[in-house]
């Protein structure tokens with residue numbers, strides 16, 4: 001009896017150790033990930049600033065930073081995995097919408113439609129994304145290291161109030177500007193007749209994407225407002241299953 005109790009406690013200890021080492025591994029990974037992402041977005045910020053100071057114009061800025069932007073924004077897909085495996089306490093859907101809409105903007109809008117790369121709206125969302133991501137990833141890093149300066153916490157849960165709508169405005173204006181080029185070129189569209197008997201109109205798809213901001217964006221915005229109340233004002237929020 002005593003020995004089986006002992007066995008039980010040894011097993012329990014082992015399980016606890018496993019859990020501990022797993023979470024330590026997760027913390028190590030997240031710390032590395034957040035530091036790398038903070039650095040990546042800082043590199044982007046510096047590159048954009050240098051370009052503008054040297055050239056005195058935003059024309060050509062997107063092209064000069066596009067590789068770095070594509071790399072770091074695409075890597076953010078990992079965040080969906082973080083949520084899916086329970087490494088972070090965030091909804092997969094909320095993160096999925098946030099990350100996929102960014103990936104879509106980068107790869108299927110700005111990267112694919114060269115004519116719009118010098119639009120001011122592109123610079124608008126790029127600047128907003130960059131400021132937001134430097135704040136967000138440094139918030140996660142310092143939080144994991146348990147040395148979170150209040151101004152970073154404050155910035156993380158206040159700046160989005162203004163930044164989110166500005167970023168969304170930049171994205172929507174960019175898609176809107178892209179519409180005539182997409183219509184004229186017929187890019188990424190599949191016309192009938194073809195052997196698979198399917199058709200796809202990228203122009204219509206973009207209009208649907210723009211419309212989908214109406215139901216989706218408020219959900220992300222209200223999610224952040226709830227996070228703000230929880231973190232800054234200590235409110236206990238009962239989340240519905242998302």
Ligand SMILES: CCCCCCCCCCCCC[C@@H](O)CC(=O)SCCNC(=O)CCNC(=O)[C@H](O)C(C)(C)COP(=O)(O)OP(=O)(O)OC[C@H]1O[C@@H](n2cnc3c(N)ncnc32)[C@H](O)[C@@H]1OP(=O)(O)O
Nearest residue numbers: 088089090095098101104132140160163164167216217227
């Ligand atoms: C195929 C075509 C698709 C087209 C779809 C079109 C519709 C799109 C509509 C939406 C448009 C969005 C546009 C957007 O791109 C515009 C902008 O971004 S503008 C710039 C302003 N943006 C922001 O401020 C972004 C705000 N959003 C976010 O921060 C996140 O992305 C979000 C997932 C929305 C919220 O984050 P989260 O729920 O994680 O909140 P918290 O930060 O408070 O964290 C919660 C807990 O999780 C821990 N956590 C999360 N991630 C990490 C990490 N990487 N490392 C460590 N820890 C992490 C965090 O610490 C919290 O833990 P705890 O609760 O234990 O403290």
